[in-house]
Amino acid sequence: MTLLETENLVKEFGGLVATDDVNLTVEEDERVSIIGPNGAGKSTLINLITRRLDPTSGDIRFKGESIVGLEPHQVVQRGVSKSFQTASIFPDLTVRENAEIAALASERGAFGFEFLKHRDSLSDVHGVARDTLDSVGLLDRADTVATDLPYGDKRRLEIGIALASDPDLLLMDEPTAGMSPEETKSTVELIEQVKRDHGLTFVLVEHDMEIVFSISDRIVVLSRGGIIAEGTPDEIRGNEAVQEAYLGGVEL
């Protein structure tokens, strides 16, 4: 089943076409990486999907329904979650509190009076938070104040926060940016484990080609806002247009 589909998606910033007529499909259970040189439009595409940006034209469908009229939190409620890039952690709260807020927010959509009306479901929230922390290996850190976590664990907590809404599709924008080799390795393992345990479909934006080629079922290559190639890691590795787009950049 097609989970996500963009149709002739365009985003212009003034005269600059950051997303150029993109038709992207992501099937259920697929692991798709989006790669491309700096400024190719990767983050813009992710931000369009999460509704942080309005498209200039075109459509985005999730589970067959258009989401371009929705607010960002409504997209989360439909089952799309994004991890990384924007700091989603409340630094002064504990790891457990962060997970609980994520579970609550995904259930209620936003903070407000609803929060108080639904106390009955709070035990659920505690359960969801516990399961989430367990699945990202942070249960024994539950009482630690988030700001005191080592960098790699903060990233784990961010994945946990994204998972607390029990998404069908997880979008990850450069999950290993700024990590040490060990932290990168453990994050890649975590992503693999999360994929296995939660049966998640994910879309990954990543510059680290080793990760991209090891983790993806399919790779989509963007250049100047448009898709210039897509295929399995083996197909992409030998693709001439891709080599050209990266000329002087990353070795594939």
Ligand SMILES: Nc1ncnc2c1ncn2[C@@H]1O[C@H](COP(=O)(O)OP(=O)(O)OP(=O)(O)O)[C@@H](O)[C@H]1O
């Ligand atoms: N809010 C904005 N206003 C104006 N131009 C923007 C805005 N956001 C992105 N752009 C431009 O759109 C183009 C695509 O940017 P985008 O950040 O999506 O690329 P990217 O592939 O994610 O790059 P990187 O790999 O460097 O993160 C760039 O030319 C960028 O300068």
